[in-house]
Amino acid sequence: MLRSCAALLRTLGAPRGPPGVVWRSFSSEKVIHKDFAVPNPSWSKDLRLLFDQFMKKCEDGSWERLPSHRQTPLQKFEDFKTHFLDSKHMKEEQMSQAQNFTRSFEDGLGFEYVMFCNDIEKMVVCFFQGGPHLQGVPGFIHGGAIATIIDATVGMCANRAGGAAMTANLNINFKRPIPLCSVVVLKSQLDKVEGRKLFVSCSVRSIDEKTLHSEATSLFIKLDPNKRLT
Numbered sequence: 001m002l003r004s005c006a007a008l009l010r011t012l013g014a015p016r017g018p019p020g021v022v023w024r025s026f027s028s029e030k031v032i033h034k035d036f037a038v039p040n041p042s043w044s045k046d047l048r049l050l051f052d053q054f055m056k057k058c059e060d061g062s063w064e065r066l067p068s069h070r071q072t073p074l075q076k077f078e079d080f081k082t083h084f085l086d087s088k089h090m091k092e093e094q095m096s097q098a099q100n101f102t103r104s105f106e107d108g109l110g111f112e113y114v115m116f117c118n119d120i121e122k123m124v125v126c127f128f129q130g131g132p133h134l135q136g137v138p139g140f141i142h143g144g145a146i147a148t149i150i151d152a153t154v155g156m157c158a159n160r161a162g163g164a165a166m167t168a169n170l171n172i173n174f175k176r177p178i179p180l181c182s183v184v185v186l187k188s189q190l191d192k193v194e195g196r197k198l199f200v201s202c203s204v205r206s207i208d209e210k211t212l213h214s215e216a217t218s219l220f221i222k223l224d225p226n227k228r229l230t
């Protein structure tokens, strides 16, 4: 897939990059935005089943599947840059190579996941299959990778509810290890909003809900457009 994307980019005249890196041309709209939140051959039967179940829930409009890209969509990136970033900290060449961490692995090796949100209930659910390159203790997912997928899920929940917001605090209790390549369910919920503070909690459970792998609470701060981040 990566090879064919790179070939397509070359056909479109985009700059070349090292293998596995999709380069982005800021001067043109010739950017390929593959949606990674759809089944690929590495997805297990369990992950496909959960995906299909929730796609059905999307039919009445109560739930929505959230697309997910390797790079932040250009318009969102430009808006973010305009409001919050100081251009002196950004090197064009480095930014052109920037990729979302959770989407930087080849299919099946890292974070395979799809998120669904329910904006009325202020919930985001994530179905996550952690690949072999996320190993920590032999046979199990690294705690940092678990923290990453939790942060991405609660972050999505906070951002859906409050607009651009960043993690100020994330507390995780790791209760049971997650076997590599298994599928787990993350459920996040916006619990409380106090001014710019968004409090979001999250659980990570096995598909049969019998095992509670992790529990987390987080604080997100809605970004102030009058304050630069750096």
Ligand SMILES: CC/C=C\C/C=C\C/C=C\CCCCCCCC(=O)SCCNC(=O)CCNC(=O)[C@H](O)C(C)(C)COP(=O)(O)OP(=O)(O)OC[C@H]1O[C@@H](n2cnc3c(N)ncnc32)[C@H](O)[C@@H]1OP(=O)(O)O
Pocket (backbone or CB within 6 Å): 072, 076, 077, 080, 151, 152, 153, 155, 156, 159, 164, 165, 166, 167, 168, 169, 195, 196, 197, 219, 221, 222, 223, 224, 227, 229
């Ligand atoms: C942001 C993305 C947006 C767009 C991208 C486009 C598309 C993607 C869409 C969604 C995907 C989102 C998924 C994101 C998942 C990943 C999230 C992250 O990992 S973020 C990276 C890790 N976090 C950081 O690097 C943040 C570093 N911290 C900061 O930059 C700042 O501290 C802050 C969080 C921006 C807050 O700074 P401010 O100057 O704006 O606020 P303050 O005046 O300092 O505080 C306001 C208020 O909040 C209280 N507070 C702040 N921090 C804490 C804390 N750690 N614990 C408790 N309370 C805290 C502070 O006391 C103030 O309270 P008040 O006095 O009562 O008002």
